[in-house]
Amino acid sequence: MESHNFERLKAHILPLSVSKVFETARLEWQLVGVEISEEFDQCPCGQDILDHCYIRNRLNRATTYVGNVCINRFVGIDTGNLFEGLKRIQADPSANANDDLIEHAYRMGYLYDEKEYRFLKQTKLKRKLSPAQLNWKQKINRRILNQTIVQRRGAHQSR
Ligand SMILES: [Zn+2]
Known part of the structure; x- marks a missing residue:
């Protein structure tokens, strides 16, 4: 089951980024906090999540959050264990x-x-x-x- 929709994630991240190309836009983001909630929320990719990774754009200070899978797989920030x-x-x-x-x-x-x-x-x-x-x-x-x-x-x- 592949429910982490990269196109949807990209459509969320790109307008918040300076670069218009995802491969460079993703490098603008850094992890600024994590949270575990007890009720489900949605990652911009459409997946239900409890694990929130808050990220901030180094260049324009925009903030948003993504789930723990997308931050590793698509944004390229390794949250390890x-x-x-x-x-x-x-x-x-x-x-x-x-x-x-x-x-x-x-x-x-x-x-x-x-x-x-x-x-x-x-x-x-x-x-x-x-x-x-x-x-x-x-x-x-x-x-x-x-x-x-x-x-x-x-x-x-x-x-
Ligand atoms: Zn996601």
Whole structure:
């Protein structure tokens, strides 16, 4: 089943871009945030999505969002295991964030300082944390989840 319609995605992205050729227009876009919503929304390609990738055009500052498949396949921005990492800490706020999530959280300013970044990196494969470490990890994970999980319908649209 191929439901990610490239022509529809292109028709959405091109008018928001400076270049009129998709192959160069897509290079104008950068990832500025991700969110997981609990109700379905639509990617510009027509596909129902829960995973939202917010993108901004570097040249004209336009913003929009696409789903996690289209951002990788068509826009060419690799989100790696970012959403898997997010879903893992959503299911268990004591879980370890993976590399892609740690990098994203740091870039987005969800981590307060380099110490938090180093802590997440050093403990990303650790099964046993001290009570203090566990406490710290939960605190950071909740902060990340607060920025990335949308419970109210349409909350992300008010940006
Ligand atoms: Zn799509």
